[in-house]
Amino acid sequence: MGMMLINVICFAFCFGLNGTLETFISQSNGAENYFMCGAWFNKGRCILTVIFIPIALIFYFSDTILISLAQDPEISRLAREFVVLTLPGLFVFV
Numbered sequence: 001m002g003m004m005l006i007n008v009i010c011f012a013f014c015f016g017l018n019g020t021l022e023t024f025i026s027q028s029n030g031a032e033n034y035f036m037c038g039a040w041f042n043k044g045r046c047i048l049t050v051i052f053i054p055i056a057l058i059f060y061f062s063d064t065i066l067i068s069l070a071q072d073p074e075i076s077r078l079a080r081e082f083v084v085l086t087l088p089g090l091f092v093f094v
Contacts, residue, residue, distance in 0.1 A: 002082030014094035
């Protein structure tokens, strides 16, 4: 359940944004505009950090969300514990 939350909520948004960022950085690199490569990279990291804040809040309250969706309370609690403990690693990974 915890990995499903991470895959659906975190990876879907962050990998999509990283894919867009890849396109802009590659285009700037191909045009030999290295300043824009760095500018796009820094803008992307800032945007991903801002996007990650609501994701972390959703993870923090995921047990309440899952219980309201008629999931088992014990499994919901364990899933919340898992995703909250993986937040630092997810921030670095994404």
